Amino acid sequence: MDISKQKIEIDCSNCKSIIEVTLKQVADESTISCKCGQKIKLSDKDGSAKKSIKELNKALEDLDNSLKGLFK
Numbered sequence: 804m805d806i807s808k809q810k811i812e813i814d815c816s817n818c819k820s821i822i823e824v825t826l827k828q829v830a831d832e833s834t835i836s837c838k839c840g841q842k843i844k845l846s847d848k849d850g851s852a853k854k855s856i857k858e859l860n861k862a863l864e865d866l867d868n869s870l871k872g873l874f875k
């Protein structure tokens with residue numbers, strides 16, 4: 804499981820539709836386009852998306868390791 808593929812929802816500033824983007828797209832500050840044609844530049848203002856990906860992946864890794872430990 805890769806947490807960077809986790810989807811989050813944002814609102815289009817133009818037509819207010821819900822657009823699904825991945826955490827990775829936010830971390831990469833990708834530009835996406837809405838179905839209405841509006842281009843939206845994703846912004847990871849304080850690096851929080853990157854931080855979440857890092858922290859969650861670490862947590863998953865730890866979980867994985869402790870599960871492995873159970874079945875030695």
Ligand SMILES: [Zn+2]
Nearest residue numbers: 815818837839
């Ligand atoms: Zn739109």
